[in-house]
Amino acid sequence: MERQYRLKKNRAFQYVYRRGQSAACRDLVMLHAKGRELKVGFSVSKKVGNAVTRNRIKRRLRECFRPCLGDVKTGLYVIVARPSAAKATFQSLKKDVRYLLKKQGALKEGNRAE
């Protein structure tokens, strides 16, 4: 279920980086490009930390995004973690993701379930 909403190819990431609109906060950067499907990708560079730290951030971000899947408009999203995200708690990451989605205007109006 999760996997089909995942952004995979490097070319797709490059497309979003080139065409997407960005919004940022202290720990995260979100890029958004329009599209027919809903795809989400996560990018955590080596500057953030070692393999354990990066994996933990990616897992947390996936978990943050999961409850929002039904409320989000279609399109390509890339969430980039900044180095300070290594110290952030799950709660603050969750708040940041919601805030950024709102800022992008990506949330659907009303609660139409999928």
Place this chain on the structure above:
RNA sequence: CGAGGUGAACAGGCGAUCGCGUGGCCUGAAAGGGUCAUGAGGAAAGUCCGGGCACCACAGAGCAAGGGUGCCGGCUAACGGCCGGCGGAGGCGACUCCAGGGAGAGUGCAACAGAAAGAAACCGCCCGCUUUCCGCAGGGAAGGCAGGUAAGGAUGGAAAGGCGAGGUAAGAGCUCACCCGCGGGACUGGUAACUUUCCCGCGCUGUAAACCCCACCCGGUGCAAGACGCAGGAGGCCAGUCGGUUGCUCGCCGCAGCCCUCCGGGAUCGCUUGAGCCAUUCGGUAACGAAUGGCCUGGAUAGAUGAUCGCCCCAUACAGAACCCGGCUUACGGUCACACUCGCAUA
């Protein structure tokens, strides 16, 4: 009680809700859904060694180049690893550490200092000859010349065995006793390295993580290897100065096609049962080996283990498999054991 030494296992657990990968089963035309299992480490790390495996010819032969290892015996698939021993170094000790062959093959280097850095005469000491001076004389003093001499001297990391006695003009392993070191031989013990005792000879600087010599080992590339399959584009090569294959020689194979190279695309296999893990017994000081019984224990591909809550004393450091094993090294948390050591106190 304090300070150490050695060794061992562990790497939070349980419950609840939501979520993810893989496998089996059920359901479904399919997409999918349900259910049951299972799901990161001692270092998964660094990539420093050794293998398996794959391709290069069934990976071959010789020489060279290059690289590695280096006390002895054993273990191992193999190793630069491990175990036991020997020698040396450190520590009061338990114990720890050591690239630990050869400098009686050759070459090089040893700055500065010092007379001199491999076999040395600057100062000093001494015999002889000689000049001058002093003295009645024996003789003495100063200088010169030619020799002898490594006992003493500032230097240096290192100065030509140490100390004592004899000896001498002065001295000197020149001779002797004791000690130290090296080489050879015999002997004791040991598979061996080595060692005990004795005899003979010698007194030779250090450096091989300088070149080198000796002994032994090593073909190359690495799962982004490669296999299968799809089929598109560009280029190359016709028998020798060709390619496969770092040099040479040999040998083998290929050469107008079922070939080679490059670019583009796909992600089926390789992909997890293995020098496997656990228990018991036996052999061995040990590393390890053997027998019997039991177990199946990740396989992802933007890359699966998370989030929240409660309890257990507050609870956790270093850290994430990417073909697979055996080591080494590095990072790191608390715990336990010892008829292991030292010190203090008490009995």
Place this chain on the structure above:
RNA sequence: GGCCCCGUGGUCAAGAGGCCUAAGACAUCGCCCUUUCACGGCGGUAACUCGGGUUCGAAUCCCGACGGGGUCA
């Protein structure tokens, strides 16, 4: 994931066992020159990535860490 290379002042760099108390250039600081600035001249500050080992002696040789970079689909 594999393979390969490199670490010397703030930057670019030479040095390859002793002459290193580490060359040089740019930058920086002070002084001189100039009415002033620039140019120029003189002088100063400032470095061998870290930890062990070999050696009498290590930036240099060996081992191990750490950091940086390249390359392979």
